[in-house]
Amino acid sequence: KISKKILVIGGDGIGPEVTRWGKRVLEAVAEKYGHEFVFDEGLMGHAAIEATGNPLPDDTLEKARKSDAILFGAIGHPKYDQDPSLKVRPEQGLLRIRKELGLYANLRPIKLFDELLSASSIKPEVLKGADILFFRELTGDVYFGEKKKADDGSWASDLMIYHAYEVERIARKAFEAARLRRKKLCSVDKANVLESSRLWRAVVQRVAADYPDVQCSHMFVDNAAMQLIRDPLQFDVILTANLFGDILTDEASQIAGSMGMLASASVGDGTGLYEPIHGSAPDIAGKGLANPLASILSAALMLQIGFQMQEEADAVLRAVEQVLKKGYRTVDIADKHTENSMIVGTDGMGQQIIQQLAYS
Ligand code: NAD
Numbered sequence: 001k002i003s004k005k006i007l008v009i010g011g012d013g014i015g016p017e018v019t020r021w022g023k024r025v026l027e028a029v030a031e032k033y034g035h036e037f038v039f040d041e042g043l044m045g046h047a048a049i050e051a052t053g054n055p056l057p058d059d060t061l062e063k064a065r066k067s068d069a070i071l072f073g074a075i076g077h078p079k080y081d082q083d084p085s086l087k088v089r090p091e092q093g094l095l096r097i098r099k100e101l102g103l104y105a106n107l108r109p110i111k112l113f114d115e116l117l118s119a120s121s122i123k124p125e126v127l128k129g130a131d132i133l134f135f136r137e138l139t140g141d142v143y144f145g146e147k148k149k150a151d152d153g154s155w156a157s158d159l160m161i162y163h164a165y166e167v168e169r170i171a172r173k174a175f176e177a178a179r180l181r182r183k184k185l186c187s188v189d190k191a192n193v194l195e196s197s198r199l200w201r202a203v204v205q206r207v208a209a210d211y212p213d214v215q216c217s218h219m220f221v222d223n224a225a226m227q228l229i230r231d232p233l234q235f236d237v238i239l240t241a242n243l244f245g246d247i248l249t250d251e252a253s254q255i256a257g258s259m260g261m262l263a264s265a266s267v268g269d270g271t272g273l274y275e276p277i278h279g280s281a282p283d284i285a286g287k288g289l290a291n292p293l294a295s296i297l298s299a300a301l302m303l304q305i306g307f308q309m310q311e312e313a314d315a316v317l318r319a320v321e322q323v324l325k326k327g328y329r330t331v332d333i334a335d336k337h338t339e340n341s342m343i344v345g346t347d348g349m350g351q352q353i354i355q356q357l358a359y360s
């Protein structure tokens with residue numbers, strides 16, 4: 001019997017609403033395959049600030065270090081978004097846990113389920129067969145460079161900085177992954193302008209020499225933003241920096257139909273963290289409308305990458321596919337063109353997946 005300790009951090013807004021279903025799916029998998037998953041809970045973000053004053057309490061970090069994997073929802077609250085002067089902010093919790101756990105590689109798979117071909121605002125013929133794996137660097141860049149501002153409020157700055165070792169370690173991971181896929185890697189940067197991007201490109205070129213079987217190309221980020229929508233099928237693995245990856249993957253969510261479909265795995269030195277790419281979505285929080293599939297697919301990534309449980313991960317993917325095939329849709333992936341789709345809320349979708357898992 002395989003036993004794993006999983007820390008669940010729901011966070012804020014729709015975070016807890018969707019994470020509940022990611023957890024339920026893990027419970028269903030444990031039951032079906034005879035594993036033992038032991039769950040614990042931790043606070044982070046606005047919820048943690050309210051309870052302790054700290055967006056990442058020591059207790060959560062300690063539990064995180066002791067667990068085999070972390071299932072995370074989302075953090076963020078409009079209160080902070082409306083008031084830039086607040087010094088303690090929910091996002092600091094997420095950035096710090098990534099840094100503390102050394103989670104330098106954020107894998108964001110963009111895979112379009114055929115059933116959702118017409119849910120996207122992009123033409124189906126452009127999208128069909130799209131399958132991209134983003135490697136977004138997660139513990140460097142302008143996110144973690146020195147921050148400064150003038151006391152009188154006349155200027156502020158964030159330092160964009162990369163060290164060669166930071167680029168090299170994620171590049172190696174991305175090339176390894178490309179090797180197991182269609183053997184194409186596109187590194188996205190802004191090397192025509194930024195010094196840190198020129199370092200990035202030089203390091204990627206050096207690493208590429210160790211992977212002659214992988215076709216390596218480089219693209220400027222502005223062009224990449226356009227190419228993603230023009231012809232997503234040209235991409236296999238995309239390797240990019242923290243900020244560019246953040247922006248490009250939200251854009252790329254439209255290739256998969258919705259933000260509510262995109263899962264991610266943050267991995268590095270130790271315990272991995274599995275999370276949807278979306279945020280706390282205050283506009284729909286508390287309404288029972290959020291799509292839980294991003295959390296459920298994040299749970300599948302935990303099974304696959306964190307626990308090497310490929311069969312179990314495939315079972316979750318198949319369940320999602322079957323439920324979509326039956327026509328169940330949350331509003332964000334509702335298809336305006338087919339009459340036979342059934343609109344469900346967060347819990348309706350979650351229940352369908354659990355049932356499908358049990359019967360297949
Ligand atoms: P967001 O990702 O929360 O929402 C963007 C849009 O996508 C909204 O219209 C939302 O309703 C929709 N959406 C997101 N997830 C969905 C789902 N599962 N189902 C259906 N629709 C979904 O981004 P935002 O509005 O820019 O940010 C809101 C807050 O979340 C901010 O405070 C931000 O800092 C935070 N945030 C946190 C994370 C994270 O925790 N990883 C990521 C992004 C943003």
Ligand code: IPM
Pocket residue numbers: 076091094095246277279
């Ligand atoms: C994400 C989010 C975070 C990021 C924020 C909330 C710090 O947008 O996980 O994509 O920018 O990395």
Ligand code: MN
Pocket residue numbers: 246247250277
């Ligand atoms: Mn983001």
